[in-house]
Amino acid sequence: MPVSGWEAVRSLVTEIGLADPEDASVNCILEALRVARDLRDGREEAVVAVVSGGSDSRVGADRSIAAQLDELVDRHDPTSAIVVVDSAEDERVLPIVESRLPVDSVDRVVVRQAHDLESSYYLLKQFLADEELRSTVLVPVGIGLLVVPSLLFWFSPEVAIAGLSGLLGTVLLYKGLAIDEYLAxxxxxxxxxxxxxxxxxxxxxxxxxxxxxxxxxxxxxxxxxxxxxxxxxxxxxxxxxxxxxxxxxxxxxxxxxxxxxxxxxxxxxxxxxxxxxxxxxxxxxxxxxxxxxxxxxxxxxxxxxxxxxxxxxxxxxxxxxxxxxxxxxxxxxxxxxxxxxxxxxxxxxxxxxxxxxx
Structure with missing residues (x-):
């Protein structure tokens, strides 16, 4: 790595596909080849290249990608880049690319059969990583789930449902009307x-x-x-x-x-x-x-x-x-x-x- 040039990248995707047909990188590299072909059909000069972070740690992988990008810039002297990734997690390399080249577009490739599953996974992952959303949604839901058994033990199911809905409604109004910002x-x-x-x-x-x-x-x-x-x-x-x-x-x-x-x-x-x-x-x-x-x-x-x-x-x-x-x-x-x-x-x-x- 890095691998650049039409023939070299096409040979690379063939080798990866033969070694592991289920690898998502195959679809990503094929999409990169398609983008380069479309640019050339539009009479734009384009060079397709593949970089990969070959390290066990995230910092080492990012540094490896940065070094490969520097090598590609020295070799081809591009004016801008179109980044093709195969998952939302790989979009973390965008700041590395943007620090060296203007990024005109980001193309994320998701296998059609796994689109809903992968999108839901990464949405949930981003949701759990957001501290404000966790405190806004997960905390009231957790309190409600803790209160419901007590209400069911001492009262009827109707009272438990009413108490839970009242708690969630209060929290939604509290955040929706920005009462927390006013009280702050x-x-x-x-x-x-x-x-x-x-x-x-x-x-x-x-x-x-x-x-x-x-x-x-x-x-x-x-x-x-x-x-x-x-x-x-x-x-x-x-x-x-x-x-x-x-x-x-x-x-x-x-x-x-x-x-x-x-x-x-x-x-x-x-x-x-x-x-x-x-x-x-x-x-x-x-x-x-x-x-x-x-x-x-x-x-x-x-x-x-x-x-x-x-x-x-x-x-x-x-x-x-x-x-x-x-x-x-x-x-x-x-x-x-x-x-x-x-x-x-x-x-x-x-x-x-x-x-x-x-």
Missing amino acids: DVPDRVRAALYAGKVSIVTYVVAAGLSLVGIFLGVLSISELPGSQPLVVEAIQIVYAAVPWLAGAALTAATGRLLDELIRDEGIRSHFLNLPFVAVAVGLVVRGFAGYFLEQERLLPPLSAGGIVVSPTQRLALFIVGGIVVSLLGVALASDMGGDRLEDVIDAEEDDRGRQPR
Whole structure:
């Protein structure tokens, strides 16, 4: 090795084929001869050559191939190369070739009968070699397989299947929504906010506390329902009782961001002015829909003002109109106080998160 030239390579493939007809190298060398013939038919000067790593270690084999390539370059002075390999594993020689010659194409030859088996093998091998894919797929599957026997021992098969599907679904959403990347940035963002003395840190903690109170009171409000109610009614009751607290939490968090803007020397960016109004508007609309459903089920007393009783539909309309009015007030105030362009708003948000805009 190396062997170069049409006649020499053709003689080599004949000898290899007679010695071991099942050797995959036979198909690889024949493909190299075909490529050289097609190039010559297209009036391109082409030299076919065969290199092989004759060593027991991978480092020794790579060095042997490198030396053979240097010899071929000195002998023929090629301007580029077309690499023909017979397996995905042999593609590791590509960097060696590219360090000496520009590679125009890579032709991987797989015996047709073994194509599916070999492709599956190398895909599985590459998958197991990727640390991120292993941690993303194999770890949740392994945990699920460990949990299923315990669930089957203590509960029914339906519970075991539901628990396994819930675990896998949570993992897929966790990775699919890039929650891991967001959580990875949280410590740096919190540290930067603490060092900068931002008011929003305190308001975020207060907002989290209000949210927990709202969820707790929402769940407790189920006990106030008369008799046994359908699950959907109980869910709406939780939403109805928790919405004021959740809206207060959103309003507190938005107010904290607004106070941070007031402290800034550059002034208030107008889109932050709209955040408190949006929190109140969304809370009104959600509260209105939840109250409408509960009043239809006779679980909520009618709304009355000044002796005038309001029907469920009128009640819903009042909350919707109130939400729209509050939202319009926020938009009008933000427009009067400034006129930030959407690109500036996005750039500012990216800067606050410590990321580069895409």
